Amino acid sequence: MQKLDLSFYTRNDVVQVSKELLGKFLMTNFDGKITGGMIVETEAYAGITDKASHSYGNRRTKRTETMFCEGGTAYVYLCYGMYNLFNVVTNVAEIPQAVLIRAIEPTENIETMLQRRKMAKLQRNLTAGPGTLTLALGIRTDHTGTRLFGEKIWIEDRKINFSEAEILASERVGVAYAGEDAKRPWRFRVKNSLWTSLAK
DNA sequence: ATAAAGATCATT
DNA sequence: ATGATCTTTATG
Numbered sequence: 191m192q193k194l195d196l197s198f199y200t201r202n203d204v205v206q207v208s209k210e211l212l213g214k215f216l217m218t219n220f221d222g223k224i225t226g227g228m229i230v231e232t233e234a235y236a237g238i239t240d241k242a243s244h245s246y247g248n249r250r251t252k253r254t255e256t257m258f259c260e261g262g263t264a265y266v267y268l269c270y271g272m273y274n275l276f277n278v279v280t281n282v283a284e285i286p287q288a289v290l291i292r293a294i295e296p297t298e299n300i301e302t303m304l305q306r307r308k309m310a311k312l313q314r315n316l317t318a319g320p321g322t323l324t325l326a327l328g329i330r331t332d333h334t335g336t337r338l339f340g341e342k343i344w345i346e347d348r349k350i351n352f353s354e355a356e357i358l359a360s361e362r363v364g365v366a367y368a369g370e371d372a373k374r375p376w377r378f379r380v381k382n383s384l385w386t387s388l389a390k
Numbered sequence: 391a392t393a394a395a396g397a398t399c400a401t402t
Numbered sequence: 403a404t405g406a407t408c409t410t411t412a413t414g
Contacts, residue, residue, distance in 0.1 A: 233397070267410070267412085268396095269396065269397065269398060270395095271396085271406075272399080364398070
């Protein structure tokens with residue numbers, strides 16, 4: 191088992207890190223149960239210059255403070271009053287960039303994930319979408335600030351890599367308010383994966 | 391103190 | 403298309 195190390199996260203290029211996260215395995219260990227799956231969809235948030243990012247314009251509040259941590263930290267926040275969205279902080283401390291994990295292909299302990307989602311059998315929407323995958327993995331807002339090198343939440347490299355040709359780039363979801371930045375093609379999906387949220 | 395909006399999802 | 407649901411943020 192090989193966890194991604196600090197140098198993977200602290201690079202000065204969120205977009206590149208977003209692409210490379212495809213094929214990595216996001217794992218959690220809560221309630222004595224290890225659950226997880228392969229990341230198949232991500233979005234990059236470029237920080238102070240990106241209107242779609244919470245940290246746009248260096249906005250620094252209690253919530254966004256986590257984005258200013260060193261790369262390799264979990265940034266979890268509540269969206270629309272009901273969904274916990276999980277991000278991976280990238281770059282060095284004080285440069286607030288992050289990658290939103292939007293979908294995974296469930297692999298580890300599917301039984302437990304089904305229970306958490308209150309689903310009877312495996313369907314392709316088990317972990318498709320940023321709000322549903324956190325439910326399946328047991329991630330909540332109080333995990334914000336958790337480092338990804340411990341025993342609770344981490345990302346593994348199992349030597350699966352996707353080439354540029356296998357990655358589909360498109361506009362990010364739900365950021366229409368961001369003006370010009372809404373058009374940036376910073377949503378990345380594994381082509382032909384059954385487990386991403388729906389195409390557009 | 392108040393109000394508005396939001397990196398969503400399941401259902402109709 | 404719409405409703406559920408509540409924190410964060412900006413403004414007065």
